[in-house]
Amino acid sequence: MMNVSNREAAEVGKRLLAWYNESKRDLPWRRTSDPYKIWVSEVMLQQTRVETVIPYWTRFMERFPTVESLAAAPEEEVLKHWEGLGYYSRARNLQSAVREVHTKYGGRVPDTLEEISSLPGVGPYTSGAVLSIAYNVPVPAVDGNVFRVLSRLFLIEDDVSKPAARKKFEGLAEFLIPPGEASDFNQALMELGARICIPKSPRCPSCPLQEVCRSHKEGVQEDLPVKGKKKPPRPLDIATGIVRYEEKVLLTRRPLEGLLAGMWEFPGGEVDNGESHENALQRILWEKWALRLTVNSHFADVQHTFSHLHWNLQAYTCEVIGEPVAESETARWVNVWELADFPMPVAHQKLAKALQGLV
DNA sequence: GACTCGTGGTG
DNA sequence: TCACCAAGAGT
Numbered sequence: 001m002m003n004v005s006n007r008e009a010a011e012v013g014k015r016l017l018a019w020y021n022e023s024k025r026d027l028p029w030r031r032t033s034d035p036y037k038i039w040v041s042e043v044m045l046q047q048t049r050v051e052t053v054i055p056y057w058t059r060f061m062e063r064f065p066t067v068e069s070l071a072a073a074p075e076e077e078v079l080k081h082w083e084g085l086g087y088y089s090r091a092r093n094l095q096s097a098v099r100e101v102h103t104k105y106g107g108r109v110p111d112t113l114e115e116i117s118s119l120p121g122v123g124p125y126t127s128g129a130v131l132s133i134a135y136n137v138p139v140p141a142v143d144g145n146v147f148r149v150l151s152r153l154f155l156i157e158d159d160v161s162k163p164a165a166r167k168k169f170e171g172l173a174e175f176l177i178p179p180g181e182a183s184d185f186n187q188a189l190m191e192l193g194a195r196i197c198i199p200k201s202p203r204c205p206s207c208p209l210q211e212v213c214r215s216h217k218e219g220v221q222e223d224l225p226v227k228g229k230k231k232p233p234r235p236l237d238i239a240t241g242i243v244r245y246e247e248k249v250l251l252t253r254r255p256l257e258g259l260l261a262g263m264w265e266f267p268g269g270e271v272d273n274g275e276s277h278e279n280a281l282q283r284i285l286w287e288k289w290a291l292r293l294t295v296n297s298h299f300a301d302v303q304h305t306f307s308h309l310h311w312n313l314q315a316y317t318c319e320v321i322g323e324p325v326a327e328s329e330t331a332r333w334v335n336v337w338e339l340a341d342f343p344m345p346v347a348h349q350k351l352a353k354a355l356q357g358l359v
Numbered sequence: 360g361a362c363t364c365g366t367g368g369t370g
Numbered sequence: 371t372c373a374c375c376a377a378g379a380g381t
Contacts, residue, residue, distance in 0.1 A: 044377090086364080305365095
């Protein structure tokens with residue numbers, strides 16, 4: 001394997017497992033062996049910090065403790081429990097996959113790569129993580145931590161931001177798994193990356209692999225892993241209406257695909273080039289909701305940055321002219337104290353909070 | 360292979 | 371401040 005001997009691999013495994021047994025963190029999903037609960041934790045942990053996930057996972061397990069309970073739940077309640085975690089398609093994919101497990105596999109989470117990989121939202125990392133952690137199947141689970149640890153440990157200079165690098169790291173990670181130790185070893189690799197072999201200023205003096213680390217030997221550990229640069233977020237002007245009618249405000253639901261899929265928000269949309277926010281608001285509410293209104297005063301200015309977008313959101317209080325839009329699956333008139341019941345993106349939660357402060 | 364998809368923490 | 375980035379997946 002790639003210039004790595006069996007003896008070197010065994011040494012890495014031995015050191016890493018000893019370190020992990022001694023100092024692993026007491027995480028709530030490590031107190032269970034239920035593959036469903038481990039699966040949910042892995043989905044929540046995608047691109048999300050452990051400390052952030054803990055309270056979400058705990059609440060989620062209280063409300064949806066089994067495959068059956070999640071499969072039977074209303075989609076919006078699942079989304080509400082995901083509110084604030086981001087990447088909301090994870091929640092919809094998870095419930096969809098759980099329903100498939102319920103109907104197709106009798107409620108038992110599959111234990112083969114072939115089957116579990118076919119579930120929506122279960123990619124190369126999550127499939128390996130669930131199989132190895134829950135079933136101790138000797139397959140790799142390569143996440144950002146593993147890319148970083150292995151690139152330093154074996155001084156691999158491939159660009160880890162490119163999909164092509166994955167094959168090499170997966171092959172190496174699989175080769176390193178000590179016989180019968182897939183669960184602990186994979187978690188140990190990630191835990192080392194999260195606590196010792198961190199992105200900036202790695203804690204090499206505390207690392208159990210320091211003596212066998214190729215990049216530390218060369219003093220280049222800070223230069224790894226090699227990563228391409230990201231593009232800056234694209235700015236986007238958003239006009240939003242706080243539309244009131246008989247003590248209620250209008251909420252609309254976003255499409256089930258794309259940005260903030262299925263979340264509720266105050267109605268509005270993208271401002272065209274050169275158009276004023278006020279004009280855009282009247283145009284959009286007419287085009288989308290057949291709603292005529294007068295724009296009264298500027299209510300709030302909210303800036304929110306996503307991975308690839310930067311919203312410049314201007315909100316205005318508005319007044320309906322004539323008949324209000326009828327309620328539907330995608331439009332609801334709600335009292336301000338009911339806003340908390342709807343899953344909303346963070347930018348709109350700020351507006352909701354400001355609105356509640358007025359009444 | 361390059362984009363899209365959230366949010367909060369960090370140095 | 372701001373660029374980075376965190377137990378990635380879908381298109």
